[in-house]
Amino acid sequence: MDKKLYQYFSGELTADERLELIHRIENDGQLKAEFIRLQNLTAVSQLSSRPTDRNEGKSHFKAFTNQIERNIRRKFFISFAKYAAIALILITATVWTTLHLSDIVIDSTMNTLYVPAGQRAQITLQDGTEVWLNAQSTLVYPSHFSKKSRTVEITGEAFFDVAQEKKRPFIVSTQHINMEVLGTQFNVYSYPDAGYIQTALVEGSLRICEKQNGKNAILLAPNEQMTLKESKMSITPISNPDHLLWRKGIYSFDNERLIDIIKKLELYYDVTIKVEDPEIFNVRYTGKFRQRDGIDEILHLIQKIQPFKIERDRDNNIITLTK
Incomplete structure (x- = not known):
């Protein structure tokens, strides 16, 4: 007892x-x-x-x-x-x-789960929903969902495998949009400094509504992704399904410019990367990297494709790339 x-x-x-x-x-x-x-x-x-x-x-x-x-x-x-x-x-x-x-x-009890840079985490919520969190992401969720709805907040990147309950919609809230589902799998990319929000739907259905303008809403179908940038929503097919491999600790880039890759690496590893020569920005790369390899190893692998110099200032946590 x-x-x-x-x-x-x-x-x-x-x-x-x-x-x-x-x-x-x-x-x-x-x-x-x-x-x-x-x-x-x-x-x-x-x-x-x-x-x-x-x-x-x-x-x-x-x-x-x-x-x-x-x-x-x-x-x-x-x-x-x-x-x-x-x-x-x-x-x-x-x-x-x-x-x-x-x-x-x-x-009334709210919990906060934060994942530090270079890490990832997985959690099962009270209703059975599974959530994976990428580096530098925060999930705010209740210990016990209400009887009418299931609402969580996400900052950063997360993948949701939502337990289906027809009477209780599952709502994911970010800084600019709300997403409502009944049972589905989808990925949310919503880092505050990224400049855009992107949601990729794997299966099920997903209703996305802009917070500032409730009339600006769309219904996403499987294998589609929504990108919100400068208050404009656009829908396209999922360009790189392997991007979702981050759940397994793999970062995948498919014909992406170095400038876009750098922005993600800065978020994932909490580091500042400076590029002295703008020409380097437009070089495109395709490849997969393990999260546990760390930022230094990833940059060295990219360096083999398009040579550039790497200087590391560990005291100020700054990496500089030059030709």
Whole structure:
């Protein structure tokens, strides 16, 4: 038996400890069942917890025993039924409070998951939805979704495999758009400094709505991607499906300009990359790199295709590329 349960009913826990216990109870079916059982027993056994209630209880008990002594069996059964009904109402109210009020407390608890540079993470939400987070990305999500909707916030890049629930839409919010789904797989690229937002749909359907202009909304089909840049939405086929391999720790670039690759590498590895010769910007590259190789190894691999010099200022976290 969990010691915290006894401390809870004896009033020995602080407010933070009580809230922590409620979170554990919600996620542990066996612990929740034991909590309800103890709460019901406590409610029935402590119907008179205050001194005035105990005195009143003694008075009623004395009258109750007098009825027995007078052998008025009919009144005895009526009184017993009343007490049983009161206990039943109290137990029902206790169970309702445990199942519903605890949900309200947990619903208000928001969690934040941040992934540092050069890392990635995967999390399974309360409804079974799986989320992968790329480097320097933040996911804000509730410990327990409400009964009407499932809403999370993302900054950076994330891939969602949403658990299907027809009655509870899943809503992903970024700094500029909201995406509503019922069950689907899609990728969101929404770094604040990227200058654009891009969503690629793998399967299912996805409704995308601009926050500042609710009328500016589109419905995305599988294998399509939406790009929002300067308040303009455009839909195109997914240009590079291998880009989604970042979930497995692989960065894929397909005929992309070095300037575009550099911008992503800066975000992924939290480093500043300066290019002294603009001609280098327009050179295009195709290749796949492992995330764990790090920024230095990736640049050295690119360097073999189009020679350039690499200077690293580790004190200021700056990399300079020159011809």
